[in-house]
Amino acid sequence: MGLSLNHFLVLGAMLFCIGLYGAIAKRNAIAVLMGIEIMLNAVNITMVAFSFYNHVNANGVNYSGLLTGQIFAIFIITVAAAEAAVALAMVISIYRKRNTVDVSDIDMMKW
Amino acid sequence: MYQYSGLILFAPLLSFVIIVFGTRVWDMTSRPKKVQITTHDGHNTYEGEGHEQEAHVGAELAYASVPAVTTAAVAHGAQDATAHAEDQAAAAHGANLDDHGEDDDEDPKVAHLSAGAIVSGYVGIGIMLLAAIYSWFLLLSSLSDTAFQKTGAFVWSYDWLKQKGGVGDYTIAFHIDTLGLAMLVVVTTVSLLVHFYSQGYMEDSAGYARFYAYLALFTFSMLVIVFAQNFLVIFIGWELVGLSSYLLIGFWINKKAKPEEQRPSPANAAMQAFVTNRIGDVGFIIGIMILFVNTGTFDFPTLFVKAPQVMSQGLLATAMILVFCGAIGKSAQVPLHVWLPSAMEGPTPVSALIHAATMVAAGVYMVARVFPLFVAAGPVALLTVAWVGGITALFAATIALVQSDFKRVLAFSTISQLGYMFVGLGVSGLGGPETAAIYSTGPGMFHLFTHAFFKALLFLGAGSVLHSLHHATHKEVQDMRLMGGLGPKMPITALTWLIATLSISGFPFLAGFFSKETIIGLTAQRGQWALFIITLGTSGLTAFYMLRAFILAFGGTDGKYGGMWGGTYRGVGNPKESPRTMTIPLLLLAIPSIIAGYWFGFFPYVGAREALDVAGLFTDPLTYVGIAVSLVGLVIAYFMYARLNPARLHTIVENNAALRTLHRIFYNRYYVDEFYNLLIKYGVLGLSHVEQAFDTYIVDGLVNGVARLVTTLGRDIRYTETGRVQSYMIGFFGGVAVLTVVALVLVNFVAK
Numbered sequence: 001m002g003l004s005l006n007h008f009l010v011l012g013a014m015l016f017c018i019g020l021y022g023a024i025a026k027r028n029a030i031a032v033l034m035g036i037e038i039m040l041n042a043v044n045i046t047m048v049a050f051s052f053y054n055h056v057n058a059n060g061v062n063y064s065g066l067l068t069g070q071i072f073a074i075f076i077i078t079v080a081a082a083e084a085a086v087a088l089a090m091v092i093s094i095y096r097k098r099n100t101v102d103v104s105d106i107d108m109m110k111w
Numbered sequence: 112m113y114q115y116s117g118l119i120l121f122a123p124l125l126s127f128v129i130i131v132f133g134t135r136v137w138d139m140t141s142r143p144k145k146v147q148i149t150t151h152d153g154h155n156t157y158e159g160e161g162h163e164q165e166a167h168v169g170a171e172l173a174y175a176s177v178p179a180v181t182t183a184a185v186a187h188g189a190q191d192a193t194a195h196a197e198d199q200a201a202a203a204h205g206a207n208l209d210d211h212g213e214d215d216d217e218d219p220k221v222a223h224l225s226a227g228a229i230v231s232g233y234v235g236i237g238i239m240l241l242a243a244i245y246s247w248f249l250l251l252s253s254l255s256d257t258a259f260q261k262t263g264a265f266v267w268s269y270d271w272l273k274q275k276g277g278v279g280d281y282t283i284a285f286h287i288d289t290l291g292l293a294m295l296v297v298v299t300t301v302s303l304l305v306h307f308y309s310q311g312y313m314e315d316s317a318g319y320a321r322f323y324a325y326l327a328l329f330t331f332s333m334l335v336i337v338f339a340q341n342f343l344v345i346f347i348g349w350e351l352v353g354l355s356s357y358l359l360i361g362f363w364i365n366k367k368a369k370p371e372e373q374r375p376s377p378a379n380a381a382m383q384a385f386v387t388n389r390i391g392d393v394g395f396i397i398g399i400m401i402l403f404v405n406t407g408t409f410d411f412p413t414l415f416v417k418a419p420q421v422m423s424q425g426l427l428a429t430a431m432i433l434v435f436c437g438a439i440g441k442s443a444q445v446p447l448h449v450w451l452p453s454a455m456e457g458p459t460p461v462s463a464l465i466h467a468a469t470m471v472a473a474g475v476y477m478v479a480r481v482f483p484l485f486v487a488a489g490p491v492a493l494l495t496v497a498w499v500g501g502i503t504a505l506f507a508a509t510i511a512l513v514q515s516d517f518k519r520v521l522a523f524s525t526i527s528q529l530g531y532m533f534v535g536l537g538v539s540g541l542g543g544p545e546t547a548a549i550y551s552t553g554p555g556m557f558h559l560f561t562h563a564f565f566k567a568l569l570f571l572g573a574g575s576v577l578h579s580l581h582h583a584t585h586k587e588v589q590d591m592r593l594m595g596g597l598g599p600k601m602p603i604t605a606l607t608w609l610i611a612t613l614s615i616s617g618f619p620f621l622a623g624f625f626s627k628e629t630i631i632g633l634t635a636q637r638g639q640w641a642l643f644i645i646t647l648g649t650s651g652l653t654a655f656y657m658l659r660a661f662i663l664a665f666g667g668t669d670g671k672y673g674g675m676w677g678g679t680y681r682g683v684g685n686p687k688e689s690p691r692t693m694t695i696p697l698l699l700l701a702i703p704s705i706i707a708g709y710w711f712g713f714f715p716y717v718g719a720r721e722a723l724d725v726a727g728l729f730t731d732p733l734t735y736v737g738i739a740v741s742l743v744g745l746v747i748a749y750f751m752y753a754r755l756n757p758a759r760l761h762t763i764v765e766n767n768a769a770l771r772t773l774h775r776i777f778y779n780r781y782y783v784d785e786f787y788n789l790l791i792k793y794g795v796l797g798l799s800h801v802e803q804a805f806d807t808y809i810v811d812g813l814v815n816g817v818a819r820l821v822t823t824l825g826r827d828i829r830y831t832e833t834g835r836v837q838s839y840m841i842g843f844f845g846g847v848a849v850l851t852v853v854a855l856v857l858v859n860f861v862a863k
Binding site: 020023024025032103104106107108109110111 | 829830832834835836837840841
């Protein structure tokens with residue numbers, strides 16, 4: 001019994017849930033960011049897995065040459081890098097101004 | 112030659128434009144500059160509305176003559192200053208104009224007309240003179256032109272909106288035929304004389320130039336109706352007449368109502384005329400629309416052929432009765448007659464123009480114009496026309512019997528005479544197309560033709576009397592009880608007035624005799640005996656009230672010729688004959704008032720098959736009955752007013768319950784005005800209150816309720832906006848999770 005698509009999907013789902021939990025439950029802004037990164041990477045795994053396994057469609061046409069999933073993953077990594085940079089910059093800026101990185105304290109934009 | 116009659120049509124428009132944009136501006140700018148008003152705001156400048164300008168002129172006078180008032184008025188706001196100025200205007204001419212003493216009317220006056228104003232008058236008169244000469248020339252040359260008499264002549268047309276297939280075109284088309292030409296001559300002639308006469312009557316009015324502009328506009332409006340070749344154009348003219356009559360009736364905008372004389376203010380009278388006419392116009396336009404929807408054309412000649420073919424007689428009759436509603440409004444027939452007595456508040460030359468040649472004649476002319484349609488619509492439509500006319504004739508004549516206001520007698524007399532015209536038109540059309548063709552529109556139009564001259568004469572004569580009394584008493588006197596014995600004081604006015612009185616009374620061999628006897632004879636000939644009795648009786652009443660008015664104004668019990676001429680003058684001051692600008696039109700109008708009836712070829716000229724049978728008229732015993740009734744009316748009036756002491760007459764009426772009640776009813780005009788006031792007060796205003804409540808509680812309630820709901824919701828839900836990113840995230844992912852579950856359930860259980 002080798003590796004099948006389901007293994008990757010379960011891995012992706014588990015990683016996503018871990019990331020989601022981190023993003024929602026953690027009070028440290030850095031930890032929230034890390035949770036978001038984990039979620040993005042869970043999606044990347046799922047993308048690549050789908051692309052790798054589903055290369056033949058119902059009509060028997062082979063799509064193995066098409067790297068849509070992989071390209072998506074690369075894009076997501078790029079965007080994630082940029083996002084991380086911006087988010088970290090914001091966290092630092094907030095820390096300098098308010099001396100905290102606790103997201104439950106950063107709630108000025110309410111009613 | 113006939114095609115250039117379009118020049119006549121546009122001549123008054125030209126003079127309107129010249130006066131409004133040229134000479135009137137000159138007039139306004141050449142007036143003396145006034146004391147600076149510091150609180151002056153934008154709307155009160157020389158470029159503003161006419162009425163304000165004149166209020167302003169009043170203000171100038173007030174400031175110029177009463178310096179103490181000036182400072183007081185300047186201290187007030189601009190509006191206050193204007194109102195103040197109006198109040199002060201009367202006092203101002205007292206100081207400013209020597210010959211006007213203590214005038215009580217609020218019409219702003221100027222000491223001397225400016226050159227611009229005088230030229231405005233000359234422009235109006237000159238252009239109307241050319242138009243009148245040309246229209247008389249056309250009339251005279253058309254008498255021998257059989258080709259023209261058959262078809263008329265095209266004047267000008269313009270395709271305003273064209274539709275595919277040529278059906279339902281909206282065309283502005285003018286043409287002239289014999290019917291129009293007869294009317295054209297009346298309109299231009301009377302209008303010219305009124306223009307000329309106004310030089311005297313409006314001699315010191317601050318609105319002199321504006322008055323001439325309005326007169327020209329009014330004449331133009333009426334000519335649009337005269338030249339109209341389709342319903343669209345006639346409706347445009349119709350509304351233009353409504354507008355210009357509004358402007359003219361309300362000319363003395365600053366004058367106030369006189370409740371003790373039962374007289375409304377000119378502004379209200381103008382409003383009343385306009386609104387009452389709109390009521391009739393609703394019917395008119397619906398009638399036009401029914402015809403247009405069914406036949407696809409407004410064009411008269413096409414309609415005459417097509418309408419009877421494609422429309423059932425019932426539908427056509429409905430349409431024509433609705434069209435006649437417009438004529439009821441414009442020609443002041445019962446029940447829409449109330450505006451006409453109120454319209455007496457306008458300057459008297461305007462009354463002459465409205466009541467003789469334009470406006471009220473428009474209704475009769477319109478019915479005559481579409482006469483073939485009425486004939487095709489059958490007896491129901493024609494009898495409606497005839498009976499509305501008959502009832503109006505009698506109704507108005509009875510009211511006129513007891514009115515004490517000089518002009519109001521004439522107003523009701525006009526209403527009554529218009530009733531005659533409608534009787535003539537309606538009865539002439541009875542009995543199918545063959546019978547209808549015998550007299551066609553002849554009798555009705557003939558009476559319109561003769562009536563125009565003597566009624567214009569009566570009104571201008573009345574204006575001459577009022578003008579003279581105004582100079583003598585420095586007050587506006589219209590009550591005949593304050594006149595009397597004016598005959599020797601103003602002989603030209605009195606004599607011409609007597610001629611017109613006899614003419615309208617149907618005195619033999621004068622103009623009114625032929626036209627009126629024809630209509631009365633026609634009712635008998637067509638077997639409409641009820642209408643015959645009504646018209647015959649009305650002619651007696653007409654003779655009575657006209658001679659009564661004459662004796663009350665110009666004669667008296669102690670006068671010469673048995674009280675007909677002179678006697679005690681019951682007013683104050685010393686009235687003199689009016690200036691020549693006013694007496695010349697009277698003399699000129701006296702001529703057609705005598706001879707207009709001798710155009711025996713009038714019937715065939717306007718398209719009837721037979722001419723007026725003069726020999727038959729004098730061999731018919733009914734004619735002598737008619738003459739006898741008129742003479743009885745004249746004789747009764749003579750004995751009651753020239754021989755009997757007014758005080759004695761008063762006692763007789765007051766001591767007889769029946770006579771007293773009758774007098775009250777007639778004097779209060781059958782309480783129709785009161786009835787309409789109640790109807791408006793409780794009917795229209797009551798409905799308005801209900802609608803206002805609907806608007807306040809239902810419509811506004813709905814709108815406000817929605818707003819309140821949204822506000823409450825927003826106020827309560829805003830607490831979910833915590834400002835914490837993580838709670839939003841829970842919401843977002845929770846939402847996605849719920850949607851996923853829903854989608855899975857749908858795919859796996861519902862879709863299967």
